Amino acid sequence: xxxxxRTEWSREKNMSKPKxxxxxxxxxxxxxxxxxxxxxxxxxxxxxxxGEPQMKVSELSPAQARQVLREHAQxxxxxxxxxxxxxxxxxxxxxxxxNIDVSAxxxxxxxxxxxxxxxxxxxxxxxxxxRHALREMGAAGFGQVYHLSNGVRGWQSAGYxxxx
Numbered sequence: 001x002x003x004x005x006r007t008e009w010s011r012e013k014n015m016s017k018p019k020x021x022x023x024x025x026x027x028x029x030x031x032x033x034x035x036x037x038x039x040x041x042x043x044x045x046x047x048x049x050x051g052e053p054q055m056k057v058s059e060l061s062p063a064q065a066r067q068v069l070r071e072h073a074q075x076x077x078x079x080x081x082x083x084x085x086x087x088x089x090x091x092x093x094x095x096x097x098x099n100i101d102v103s104a105x106x107x108x109x110x111x112x113x114x115x116x117x118x119x120x121x122x123x124x125x126x127x128x129x130x131r132h133a134l135r136e137m138g139a140a141g142f143g144q145v146y147h148l149s150n151g152v153r154g155w156q157s158a159g160y161x162x163x164x
Contacts, residue, residue, distance in 0.1 A: 055138040058146045062158035065148045068121065069095065079114070080121045083107075083133045084152075088125060092162030094155070097123075102133045108140075116142050123148035123155075 060068060072078035073096075082093045083102040093099070100110045102124070111133075114120075120142060124130040127150050137145055148155060152162065 055134075055142050056144050057134055057138075058144075059149045060146055061149060062155045062160060065121070065123075065146070065155070066158075066160060068146055072119070072121075075119075077118045078121065079118050081123075081133070083122060083124050083130050088152075090164075092152070092164055094121075094123065094152075095163055102129045102136075107133075108136060111136055111140055114142075116140065119144040119146070121146040121148070124151045126151045126153050 058068075069080070080094055080097040082089050082097040082099045084093075084099070085101050085103065086099060089097070089099040100107060104110075120137070122130045122133055122137070122145055124133070127148070130147060130151060134145060134147060150157075156162070
């Protein structure tokens with residue numbers, strides 16, 4: 001057991017100088033190996049991702065989303081994607097939204113047919129299905145995506161209306 005004395009650890013007092021030096025070297029070696037392994041692991045991860053396009057996702061609150069939609073209302077390179085079912089879409093959707101059902105068997109094909117150079121605004125009912133769509137979009141090589149974090153539920157809770 002280690003006990004504390006006035007100026008030093010009692011175990012350290014009884015340890016010989018060569019033994020102290022060896023303990024220091026062992027500690028430093030373990031720390032250096034840990035840093036080296038971590039650094040190599042990080043470097044390999046960067047190399048593996050170096051050739052892959054990186055998708056930028058902006059998570060938006062309903063108020064932020066409303067502002068982004070207003071700013072891009074006339075932008076031909078900005079696409080609003082509703083990834084809910086056609087029935088949910090028909091019951092109400094955001095202005096100028098295109099419907100691509102994330103649960104449909106042809107979702108990946110429809111996604112790959114989109115222009116990956118455009119910016120996309122993606123939403124669903126609660127944010128769960130749209131997060132799945134974001135993963136697919138990232139894998140497909142999309143660049144800039146805006147995400148309505150809490151989906152239509154959050155949009156309506158903030159007092160904003162949907163279009164029929």
